[in-house]
Amino acid sequence: MVAKTGGVREMTEEIWRYREEVHRLARQLCRHREDAEDVAQATLLKAAQHLKEFRGEASLRTWLHRIATNECRMLRRRPTPLSLEQLLETAATDDAPPLGLPEEAPDPEEIVIEAERRRLVLQALQRLPERYQTALLLKDGEGMKEREIAAAMGLSVSAVKALLHRARLALRKELQRHGLVTS
Template identity: 30%
Template sequence: MHDEELILRLQRGDEWAFQLLVRRFRKKIFSIAFGITLDAEESQDITQEVFLQVYRTIGDFRGDASLATWLHRITVNRCLNWKRRWARRFKWLHLSTDSADDLPAVEPESDCPSPETRLANAQTHQQIDNALKMLPDQARTVFVLRELEGLSYEAIADATGIKLGTVRSRLFHARKRLQEILQPLIEEEI
């Protein structure tokens, strides 16, 4: 079913269309939310909030952007609102988010990886997650949307509500900062 038909059915209150929307976009929205918040539980809550907001406001959807772009924008806004609330509420408390329990399960790259390979993969993922945590929220958001979700610069600008030049600038600085953070780790392994 094409997005246009899906939107029309959603606007008519078709329950099946809403279920289809959730199945089609659930993983993508969770992935974006996790990339921004780095918290699996909060990302699940945000994913539910996004779909609840879509359910309530689909009648207001004008079609200025694609359905996917609209969902990305809602997701990014929800994540940034969560970050702001969290920062205001706990600005005096600095909790570590290094717990492996907060990270989603990593699928093995082959059918039967060795324990050494699994450990190396887990350590690499942990190092990347730690590096992402060091990025400012705005830079991490743009980086996640581009590098992990594969959105175009224009789609990122639409989803975040920032100018195209700002997207490019933030992405450049995010890549440069990640390279600075990860370079010593790469040299250590060589």
């Protein structure tokens, strides 16, 4: 694949173009900012180191998502105690991307309600099995198509569709349990 695209340098530059997307995905997959930074860095490094192994059967984007997903899984398997600083930072920050400035000043109460709602949804999402989290984040968070998710997760397209359906049902059940959605 490297030869088809013009060489290692061009492919390395192409990988670099995806760095923000890789960082965003890592922030969504990982529970802590430091872990997300580590996963994103490891993803980009591994992609560059293993560039000659990229066969081009999937898109470069899908390949990078697969590496990031695997890096996050490996990180989760390692038992690491949380420091007080990590706990406080996780509770105090909101990693959601800015949505732009509104035309008029928002109601402070609405801001607090929306922040709490987002926190509860993220908590509900984190209580789901890892495969459900990954599928939902790739589909809804990254806007990937089912075939891209299938390639990233090593599944068939029909398995991804079923997985997304089950993940959404499980998330809805979690949200209903906490009164965030009605049946």
